[in-house]
Amino acid sequence: xxxxxxxxxxxxxxxxxxxxxxxxxxxxxxxxxxxxxxxxxxxxxxxxxxxxxxxxxxxxxxxxxxxxxxxxxxxxxxxxxxxxxxxxxxxxxxxxxxxxxxxxxxxxxxxxxxxxxxxxxxxxxxxxxxxxxxxxxxxxxxxxxxxxxxxxxxxxxxxxxxxxxxxxxxxxxxxxxxxxxxxxxxxxxxxxxxxxxxxxxxxxxxxxxxxxxxxxxxxxxxxxxxxxxxxxxxxxxxxxxxxxxxxxxxxxxxxxxxxxxxxxxxxxxxxxxxxxxxxxxxxxxxxxxx
Amino acid sequence: xxxxxxxxxxxxxxxxxxxxxxxxxxxxxxxxxxxxxxxxxxxxxxxxxxxxxxxxxxxxxxxxxxxxxxxxxxxxxxxxxxxxxxxxxxxxxxxxxxxxxxxxxxxxxxxxxxxxxxxxxxxxxxxxxxxxxxxxxxxxxxxxxxxxxxxxxxxxxxxxxxxxxxxxxxxxxxxxxxxxxxxxxxxxxxxxxxxxxxxxxxxxxxxxxxxxxxxxxxxxxxxxxxxxxxxxxxxxxxxxxxxxxxxxxxxxxxxxxxxxxxxxxxxxxxxxxxxxxxxxxxxxxxxxxx
Amino acid sequence: xxxxxxxxxxxxxxxxxxxxxxxxxxxxxxxxxxxxxxxxxxxxxxxxxxxxxxxxxxxxxxxxxxxxxxxxxxxxxxxxxxxxxxxxxxxxxxxxxxxxxxxxxxxxxxxxxxxxxxxxxxxxxxxxxxxxxxxxxxxxxxxxxxxxxxxxxxxxxxxxxxxxxxxxxxxxxxxxxxxxxxxxxxxxxxxxxxxxxxxxxxxxxxxxxxxxxxxxxxxxxxxxxxxxxxxxxxxxxxxxxxxxxxxxxxxxxxxxxxxxxxxxxxxxxxxxxxxxxxxxxxxxxxxxxx
Numbered sequence: 001x002x003x004x005x006x007x008x009x010x011x012x013x014x015x016x017x018x019x020x021x022x023x024x025x026x027x028x029x030x031x032x033x034x035x036x037x038x039x040x041x042x043x044x045x046x047x048x049x050x051x052x053x054x055x056x057x058x059x060x061x062x063x064x065x066x067x068x069x070x071x072x073x074x075x076x077x078x079x080x081x082x083x084x085x086x087x088x089x090x091x092x093x094x095x096x097x098x099x100x101x102x103x104x105x106x107x108x109x110x111x112x113x114x115x116x117x118x119x120x121x122x123x124x125x126x127x128x129x130x131x132x133x134x135x136x137x138x139x140x141x142x143x144x145x146x147x148x149x150x151x152x153x154x155x156x157x158x159x160x161x162x163x164x165x166x167x168x169x170x171x172x173x174x175x176x177x178x179x180x181x182x183x184x185x186x187x188x189x190x191x192x193x194x195x196x197x198x199x200x201x202x203x204x205x206x207x208x209x210x211x212x213x214x215x216x217x218x219x220x221x222x223x224x225x226x227x228x229x230x231x232x233x234x235x236x237x238x239x240x241x242x243x244x245x246x247x248x249x250x251x252x253x254x255x256x257x258x259x260x261x262x263x264x265x266x267x268x269x270x271x272x273x274x275x276x277x278x279x280x281x282x283x284x285x286x287x288x289x290x
Numbered sequence: 291x292x293x294x295x296x297x298x299x300x301x302x303x304x305x306x307x308x309x310x311x312x313x314x315x316x317x318x319x320x321x322x323x324x325x326x327x328x329x330x331x332x333x334x335x336x337x338x339x340x341x342x343x344x345x346x347x348x349x350x351x352x353x354x355x356x357x358x359x360x361x362x363x364x365x366x367x368x369x370x371x372x373x374x375x376x377x378x379x380x381x382x383x384x385x386x387x388x389x390x391x392x393x394x395x396x397x398x399x400x401x402x403x404x405x406x407x408x409x410x411x412x413x414x415x416x417x418x419x420x421x422x423x424x425x426x427x428x429x430x431x432x433x434x435x436x437x438x439x440x441x442x443x444x445x446x447x448x449x450x451x452x453x454x455x456x457x458x459x460x461x462x463x464x465x466x467x468x469x470x471x472x473x474x475x476x477x478x479x480x481x482x483x484x485x486x487x488x489x490x491x492x493x494x495x496x497x498x499x500x501x502x503x504x505x506x507x508x509x510x511x512x513x514x515x516x517x518x519x520x521x522x523x524x525x526x527x528x529x530x531x532x533x534x535x536x537x538x539x540x541x542x543x544x545x546x547x548x549x550x551x552x553x554x555x556x557x558x559x560x561x562x563x564x565x566x567x568x569x570x571x572x573x574x575x576x577x578x579x580x
Numbered sequence: 581x582x583x584x585x586x587x588x589x590x591x592x593x594x595x596x597x598x599x600x601x602x603x604x605x606x607x608x609x610x611x612x613x614x615x616x617x618x619x620x621x622x623x624x625x626x627x628x629x630x631x632x633x634x635x636x637x638x639x640x641x642x643x644x645x646x647x648x649x650x651x652x653x654x655x656x657x658x659x660x661x662x663x664x665x666x667x668x669x670x671x672x673x674x675x676x677x678x679x680x681x682x683x684x685x686x687x688x689x690x691x692x693x694x695x696x697x698x699x700x701x702x703x704x705x706x707x708x709x710x711x712x713x714x715x716x717x718x719x720x721x722x723x724x725x726x727x728x729x730x731x732x733x734x735x736x737x738x739x740x741x742x743x744x745x746x747x748x749x750x751x752x753x754x755x756x757x758x759x760x761x762x763x764x765x766x767x768x769x770x771x772x773x774x775x776x777x778x779x780x781x782x783x784x785x786x787x788x789x790x791x792x793x794x795x796x797x798x799x800x801x802x803x804x805x806x807x808x809x810x811x812x813x814x815x816x817x818x819x820x821x822x823x824x825x826x827x828x829x830x831x832x833x834x835x836x837x838x839x840x841x842x843x844x845x846x847x848x849x850x851x852x853x854x855x856x857x858x859x860x861x862x863x864x865x866x867x868x869x870x
C-alpha cells in the first residue's frame with residue numbers, strides 16, 4: 001500500500017498560515033503537520049524525524065513546506081532544512097514565504113503570455129522586496145533587460161549584484177538599478193519598457209496615471225498590490241489581461257488564479273520524488289509546464 | 291471533485307481542546323486545523339487565509355469553530371472572526387466556548403419535551419454564568435416567564451437587561467432578576483415554576499431537598515452540574531427524564547447525549563453553506579430540527 | 581460506521597516530534613492531534629476531552645501516545661495520563677519517549693533470536709540511561725543474569741534496586757551493578773557474558789576492540805549508538821546479525837527495522853481496546869508476538 005502523503009508545514013509565525021494549510025489540502029496532501037513559531041535551530045530535529053521514519057522508496061511521500069508571512073525568517077528555515085540533509089536520505093522541500101515565489105512566478109508567466117521575455121525591456125518597481133527581487137531574477141534569467149527600481153539606490157544596486165551572481169551572469173546591462181526618486185532615469189527606463197511590474201508594499205502608489213500614459217512601448221502592466229490605492233493608478237485589482245490600447249493589464253486578483261494553480265502544482269511536484277528543492281526558479285519551471 | 295471539509299479550530303487555551311477536536315472529527319470533518327493560544331489580534335490573518343484560498347463555490351467546505359474552556363475569551367475570538375469578513379467572500383463559523391451553547395440548547399430542548407415553553411414559568415439558577423445566561427435567553431425567546439437567579443442581584447439585573455435587549459423585548463415581566471440570598475423571593479419564584487435549571491459552578495449546591503420539595507408545580511428539573519455535590523440535591527448526574535411524582539428530572543449526563551447530537555449537527559450545518567453564524571439561537575434552531 | 585482512529589500525541593518538547601507523527605500515520609492512524617510543550621498539569625483536561633466525547637463502544641478508536649525527545653519529562657506525562665483515568669471510561673495509551681521503549685524491546689528481541697535469554701549472562705553498558713535501564717529490566721524479566729554498568733556505581737546500584745522492585749524479584753544475583761571504572765569487575769562480567777548491549781550516550785565509546793576480543797563467550801553484541809565513534813569499537817551502525825566468529829553483531833540501524841515494526845504494531849494495538857497501557861513490558865509482549 002502506498003504510504004500517505006504527509007506535508008510538514010514549517011512556519012516562523014506565531015500561528016501557522018491557514019492559507020498555506022488550505023492550499024496544501026487542496027493539493028491532495030493527506031496529512032498536514034503544522035509547526036508554528038519555528039526557529040532555525042529547531043529545524044534539524046524536525047527534518048531528521050522526516051528522514052528517518054520511512055524507507056527510501058517511501059520517502060517521496062513525506063515533504064516539507066516552508067511558508068508563513070515573514071519572508072526572510074522563512075528563508076532562514078528553508079536554508080536550515082536544506083542543511084539538515086546529508087546523502088540520499090532526504091525529502092522534497094518547497095519555499096513560498098508570504099507567497100513570494102508563486103506570486104512572482106505567476107506575474108512573470110502572465111507577462112510571457114503577451115510577448116517573448118527574452119530581449120524585452122522590463123521595469124520592476126519595488127524591486128528590493130521579496131516579490132520584486134524574485135520577479136527581477138526570473139525576468140533576467142529569461143533574458144529580459146531589467147531595470148530594478150527602489151527608493152534606496154544602494155539597496156537596488158546591491159539587489160542587482162546579488163541576482164547577477166545568483167544567475168551566474170556577468171552582463172551588467174542585463175540588470176540595472178534605479179532610484180525611484182531619480183525621475184529622469186525612471187522616465188527613460190519606463191519609456192523603453194515593454195513590461196512593468198509593481199511589486200511594492202501594500203497600499204503604496206508607485207506610478208500615477210500620467211507616468212503610465214508616458215510609456216509608449218508597454219505591452220504588459222502587472223500591479224501586484226491588492227490594497228487601495230492601486231500600486232499603478234488605473235490598474236484594477238481584478239484586471240486579468242484587460243486590454244487598454246496596446247497594453248494588457250493585470251491586477252493582483254487577476255494574477256491570483258494562476259498563482260494558486262502554480263502553488264498547487266508545486267505541492268503536487270513535491271510528492272513525485274524525494275529530492276525536489278523548490279525555490280523561485282524551480283517553481284517557474286513548474287509554472288511553465290502547466 | 292468536492293473539496294475536503296476543513297474545520298479551523300480557534301481556541302484561546304494553551305492547548306486546543308481535545309473534546310472539540312474529537313467531536314469535529316465525529317462530525318465528518320476531514321481535516322482539522324487546530325490553533326491554540328489564539329488572541330483576537332491574530333484572528334484576522336487566520337480568517338483571511340480561510341477566505342482567500344478557495345473559490346466562492348467551494349468556500350462552504352471551509353469552516354471555523356471557536357471553542358476552548360474560557361467562554362468570554364472565546365466570545366472575543368468569535369467576534370473577531372465575524373469582524374474579519376466583508377462582502378460575500380466568507381465562511382461559516384460556530385461558537386461553543388466550554389460547550390455553553392450546546393449545553394444550554396440541550397437543556398432547554400430537554401424541558402421542551404415535557405411541556406410547552408411558551409407561557410410557562412421557569413427559574414434559572416446560576417443565571418449570570420455562560421450557560422445560565424444562554425438558558426435564560428433561549429427560554430425568554432420561547433415565551434417563558436423567566437426568573438434569573440444569581441448571588442449578585444445587580445449582576446442578575448444587568449444580565450436580564452442585556453438579554454431583553456438582545457431578544458428585542460420590552461416586556462420586563464418576561465425576565466426577572468432575583469438574588470439567591472432573597473429566600474422569600476426565591477421561594478415565590480420556585481413555587482410558581484414549572485421548570486427549574488441549575489447552571490451554577492461545578493460542585494456548588496444551589497437548591498436543597500427541602501427547597502425542591504416545596505415546589506408543587508415543577509414539571510421539569512434540570513441540573514447541569516456534573517461534579518459532586520449535586521447542584522440540586524436529589525438529582526443524579528445520570529438522570530435522564532427520570533420521573534419522580536409529577537416531575538421529570540435530568541442530570542448533566544442525562545442531557546449530555548442530546549448535547550453531543552446537537553454539537554455534531556451544528557458542525558454538519560457549517561458545511562452546508564458559507565455564511566452560517568452559529569451562536570445560541572441558531573444552534574437552538576438546529577436542535578429543534580433534529 | 582466505525583469512528584475514525586484518532587491518536588493524541590502528547591509531547592513535552594517545543595515542537596511535537598515529526599518522527600512520532602510519521603510513524604503514527606504509517607500505523608493507520610486517521611487523525612493525529614499533535615500537542616507540544618505539554619506539562620503534566622495540562623494532561624488531565626486533554627485526557628478528559630478524549631474520555632468524554634465518544635461512547636464506551638467507540639472509545640477504542642481514541643488513543644494517546646506520549647513521546648518526544650525528553651524521556652523523563654515524557655514519563656511524567658505518561659503518569660499524568662494514567663492518573664487522569666477513573667473507572668472504565670478510559671482510552672489506551674503508549675509511552676515511547678525518545679524511542680526508549682521500542683529501542684530497548686528491539687534490542688532484547690534481536691538478542692533473543694540467537695540464544696535463549698533465560699539463564700544467559702548479559703552486560704548492559706550505559707545501564708542507567710533510559711534505554712539501558714529498560715534493556716536491563718527486560719533481560720532480567722526474561723531470566724537473564726544481568727550486569728548493569730554505569731560510570732557511577734551508586735546510580736547503577738540504585739537502578740538495579742529499582743528494577744528488582746519493579747519486576748518483583750528478591751534475587752539480588754539476577755541483576756548486579758558495576759562501575760565502568762572498575763576494570764577488573766567489568767572484565768570478569770564481560771568474560772562470562774553471552775550478550776552485551778551498549779546503551780550509552782550518542783558518540784561515546786564504551787568498549788574498545790581489545791576489551792571486546794577478550795570476551796570468549798559472546799554470542800550477541802548490540803551497539804545502539806548511531807553517532808560516530810561506535811559505542812563498541814568494530815560494530816558498524818549498519819550491522820544486522822553480522823556474524824563475526826561465534827558472535828552476531830548489531831548496530832543501531834540494524835536494530836532499527838525491527839524497532840519500527842514494533843512501534844507500528846504497538847500503535848495498532850492501541851486501537852484494539854480502550855484500556856491498553858503500553859510501557860516497556862507490554863511493548864515487549866507485542867514484539868514477541870510479531
